[in-house]
Amino acid sequence: MALSLTMEKLKLNPESNIKNVIAVMSGKGGVGKSSVSGMLATSLKQKGFEVGILDADITGPSIPKMFGLRQSLISDGGKILPPKTETGIKVVSINLILENEDDPVIWRAPILNNTITQFWQDIAWGDLDYLVIDMPPGTGDVSITVLGMLPVTGILMVSSPQELAQMVVRKALKMGEKMGISILGLVENMSYAICPNCNEKHEIFGPSKGKELAEMFEIEFFGSLPLDPKLSELTDLGKIESYALPKDLDLANLVDTAVKNLA
Amino acid sequence: MALSLTMEKLKLNPESNIKNVIAVMSGKGGVGKSSVSGMLATSLKQKGFEVGILDADITGPSIPKMFGLRQSLISDGGKILPPKTETGIKVVSINLILENEDDPVIWRAPILNNTITQFWQDIAWGDLDYLVIDMPPGTGDVSITVLGMLPVTGILMVSSPQELAQMVVRKALKMGEKMGISILGLVENMSYAICPNCNEKHEIFGPSKGKELAEMFEIEFFGSLPLDPKLSELTDLGKIESYALPKDLDLANLVDTAVKNLA
Numbered sequence: 108m109a110l111s112l113t114m115e116k117l118k119l120n121p122e123s124n125i126k127n128v129i130a131v132m133s134g135k136g137g138v139g140k141s142s143v144s145g146m147l148a149t150s151l152k153q154k155g156f157e158v159g160i161l162d163a164d165i166t167g168p169s170i171p172k173m174f175g176l177r178q179s180l181i182s183d184g185g186k187i188l189p190p191k192t193e194t195g196i197k198v199v200s201i202n203l204i205l206e207n208e209d210d211p212v213i214w215r216a217p218i219l220n221n222t223i224t225q226f227w228q229d230i231a232w233g234d235l236d237y238l239v240i241d242m243p244p245g246t247g248d249v250s251i252t253v254l255g256m257l258p259v260t261g262i263l264m265v266s267s268p269q270e271l272a273q274m275v276v277r278k279a280l281k282m283g284e285k286m287g288i289s290i291l292g293l294v295e296n297m298s299y300a301i302c303p304n305c306n307e308k309h310e311i312f313g314p315s316k317g318k319e320l321a322e323m324f325e326i327e328f329f330g331s332l333p334l335d336p337k338l339s340e341l342t343d344l345g346k347i348e349s350y351a352l353p354k355d356l357d358l359a360n361l362v363d364t365a366v367k368n369l370a
Numbered sequence: 371m372a373l374s375l376t377m378e379k380l381k382l383n384p385e386s387n388i389k390n391v392i393a394v395m396s397g398k399g400g401v402g403k404s405s406v407s408g409m410l411a412t413s414l415k416q417k418g419f420e421v422g423i424l425d426a427d428i429t430g431p432s433i434p435k436m437f438g439l440r441q442s443l444i445s446d447g448g449k450i451l452p453p454k455t456e457t458g459i460k461v462v463s464i465n466l467i468l469e470n471e472d473d474p475v476i477w478r479a480p481i482l483n484n485t486i487t488q489f490w491q492d493i494a495w496g497d498l499d500y501l502v503i504d505m506p507p508g509t510g511d512v513s514i515t516v517l518g519m520l521p522v523t524g525i526l527m528v529s530s531p532q533e534l535a536q537m538v539v540r541k542a543l544k545m546g547e548k549m550g551i552s553i554l555g556l557v558e559n560m561s562y563a564i565c566p567n568c569n570e571k572h573e574i575f576g577p578s579k580g581k582e583l584a585e586m587f588e589i590e591f592f593g594s595l596p597l598d599p600k601l602s603e604l605t606d607l608g609k610i611e612s613y614a615l616p617k618d619l620d621l622a623n624l625v626d627t628a629v630k631n632l633a
Contacts, residue, residue, distance in 0.1 A: 134474075135430050136507040137400005141534075166508030167398050167538045209540035211397075213548065216479030216511040244399040244507045245429030248479040270606035271404075275430045277472035285476065305568040311599045313606060336574045343533035343576060 114255035117224055122186055122231035125159070125238045127260040127366050129291070130253060134279030136244030138267040139296040141169035142338060143358075144241040145347040147263065148196050150359035156236035159189065161226050162200030163253050164243040165219050166212050171202045175345020179203050186231040194348050197235070199226050216248040223252050237362075246282045254286045260366055261291040263329075266320060268298055268312040273320060280324050291365035293321045294358070298331035308333075327365065330356040377518035380487055385449055385494035388422070390523040390629050391501045392554070393516060397542030399507030401530040402559035404432035405601060406621075407504040408610040410526065411459050413622035419499035422452065424489050425463035426516050427506040428482050429475050434465045438608020442466050449494040457611050460498070462489050479511035486515050500625075509545045517549045523629055524554040526592075529583060531561055531575040536583060543587050554628035556584045557621070561594035571596075590628065593619040 119125060131144040144160060152158045162170040171177070178190040180203050189197040201222060202208050212219075232238065240257070243249045253259065262283045266276040283290050295317030299308045311334065321328035332353065341350045352358060382388060394407040407423060415421045425433040434440070441453040443466050452460040464485060465471050475482075495501065503520070506512050516522065525546045529539040546553050558580030562571045574597065584591035595616065604613045615621060 135399060137398060137535075164508075166510045166513075166541070169534050169538070172534055172537060209537050209544065211509045211541035211545040211548070213509050213514060213545050214511075215514065219510055243510075245427075246474045246476050247429045247482055247506075248477075248511060250429075251476060251478065269602055271432050271435055272400075274435060274472050275432070278429070278474035281472065282474040282476050285474070300563065300574060302565040302567060302570075303572060304565060304570050307565075307567050309566060309599075311563060311597060312602050313599070334574060336572075336576070339532055339575050 116258045117227055117256050120228060120231065123233065125232055125235045127236065128238045128240060128258055129261060129263055129362060130240045130242050130259045131263045131265060132242040132279050132283070133244065133265040133276060134246060135272045135275035136167070138265050138272055139332070140265045141173065141241050142342055142347065143263070143265045143294055143296060144239050145170065145173045145342070146350065146352055147358045147362060148239045149194065149348045150352060150357070151237050151363070152194050152196050154359045154363070157234055159197040159232055159235045159238045161238055161240045162198070163223055163240050163249060165201050165222055165249065167243070168200045168202040170198055170241055171200045172208065172345060173342045173347040174198060176203065187229055188231050192348060197232065199230050219249050220252040223249060224256065227257055246278055250282070254283070254288055259288050261289040261369060263291050263362060264293045266293060266295050266317055268295065268310065268315050270313070273316055276320065289369055290324065290326045291362055292327035292329040293317055294329045295331045297334040300334040303336065329358070329361045332356065379521045380490055380519050383491060383494065386496065388495055388498045388501045390499065391503060391521055392625060393503045393505050393522045393525045393551070394528060395505040395525050395542050395546070396507065396528040396539055397509060398535045398538035399430070401528050401535055402595070403528045404436065404504050405605055405610065406526070406528045406557055406559060407502050408433065408436045408605070409613065409615055410621045410625060411502045412457065412611045413615060413620070414500050414626070415457050415459050417622045417626070420497055422460035422462070422495055422498045422501045424501055424503045425461070426486055426503050426512060428464050428485055428512065430506070431463045431465040433461055433504055434463050435471065435608060436605045436610040437461060439466065450492055451494050455611060460495065462493050482512050483515045486512060487519065490520055509541055513545070517546070517551055522551050524552040524632060526554050526625060527556045529556060529558050529580055531558065531573065531578050533576070536579055539583065552632055553587065553589045554625055555590035555592040556580055557592045558594045560597040563597040566599065592621070592624045595619065
């Protein structure tokens with residue numbers, strides 16, 4: 108409990124210039140944090156920004172598979188370069204280093220933390236407008252390292268309508284507050300499902316609570332995402348960049364505006 | 371990476387006698403590991419076993435809420451007793467100690483690990499036939515502590531049909547193997563949803579892959595659970611003990627038989 112909430116922020120290498128760092132966080136696993144990270148990065152890239160993703164979920168990394176990335180990190184004259192997705196997003200993830208994508212990473216926290224700081228310090232990221240960090244679930248050791256040691260501009264919080272998820276998301280929101288990181292806004296995922304047969308919307312995880320939760324914490328509610336079999340299919344195929352966000356949820360614009368409002 | 375996979379197992383206190391320890395694990399968060407833990411414990415208790423749950427998901431604890439437990443741990447003449455659920459399951463969770471259920475636990479790994487070992491060593495569990503451990507997501511520090519330092523009888527693995535979840539579950543299966551813990555069997559959760567309108571079954575996370583995954587690892591496939599709005603509702607209300615498992619999935623019997631087959 109002797110946790111110092113103010114840590115010295117790590118510096119980047121001369122090969123990297125990152126303007127904004129967005130941590131995508133949910134507290135709870137499985138609410139679709141990784142797919143929201145992927146959609147945010149895709150959406151920012153489509154707007155013309157230079158974008159990278161740092162996959163901080165070291166023991167459950169999902170990003171490379173979603174983007175169909177199989178290439179390893181690239182070593183070039185002493186520099187380590189991140190591979191690029193189809194639309195040009197730079198990605199760093201432990202699963203780009205492991206021999207088999209399903210090899211487990213059975214590491215104690217100091218080694219997990221070292222991996223995060225190496226991803227930040229030792230990768231030649233180049234010029235990025237946005238680095239999206241896919242956070243691990245929970246408010247534990249690796250989350251503390253990311254929020255404490257990297258210069259995070261703001262948090263994009265992801266919730267789902269289940270009461271249980273709400274409780275855990277509230278923990279993450281309080282963690283952000285305690286660590287002095289701004290919450291840019293909240294996206295509710297899995298808000299409803301559309302029956303492929305009768306086409307009706309069903310709130311299978313219970314009634315939407317995103318707006319209410321955002322009001323409670325006085326943060327912006329960005330909108331809702333459905334539980335969409337099309338998204339599962341595309342992420343499984345490594346084609347998340349082909350997924351079209353609902354028209355009323357322009358993630359890139361919402362996040363970019365929130366970041367500009369911070370300044 | 372200098373990980374010793376053989377650790378000395380921790381001894382229990384004289385107030386506790388626990389016959390079997392079942393770790394419910396998924397690797398990935400949000401596949402319903404906690405609700406499967408709750409259903410397994412409920413099902414074992416209904417069969418007449420003495421049952422406890424140790425909630426090892428310290429930063430995202432769900433168990434107390436699912437069972438509607440608000441009582442704190444009970445201190446009785448130097449002993450710490452776990453509160454009991456409606457049907458008499460003993461529960462220990464960090465959320466029974468926190469002042470507010472949504473207070474975040476922003477702790478580095480050694481403190482998280484200490485909490486786990488204290489839950490094991492300092493609680494007067496009494497006589498239990500089964501202690502069900504709700505594992506955190508991932509194969510990181512706390513998972514290493516539970517599988518390495520507690521005498522786990524076997525792992526009940528929980529997957530979901532998404533390809534991504536499969537990959538992460540394979541990591542957890544390999545972790546179990548590497549640490550020499552038997553896998554009792556696999557349950558696939560969220561295999562399908564039943565439309566409340568047209569009553570049709572829909573595989574919203576893609577086609578079921580549980581059986582295939584179980585065959586790949588030569589473990590037993592216990593069966594599938596639907597994505598059931600009724601379950602979300604009951605867990606949100608703290609009434610998971612009222613949920614009826616599908617008739618073809620007698621979790622208590624499957625696990626108890628698998629444990630007997632180990633001996």
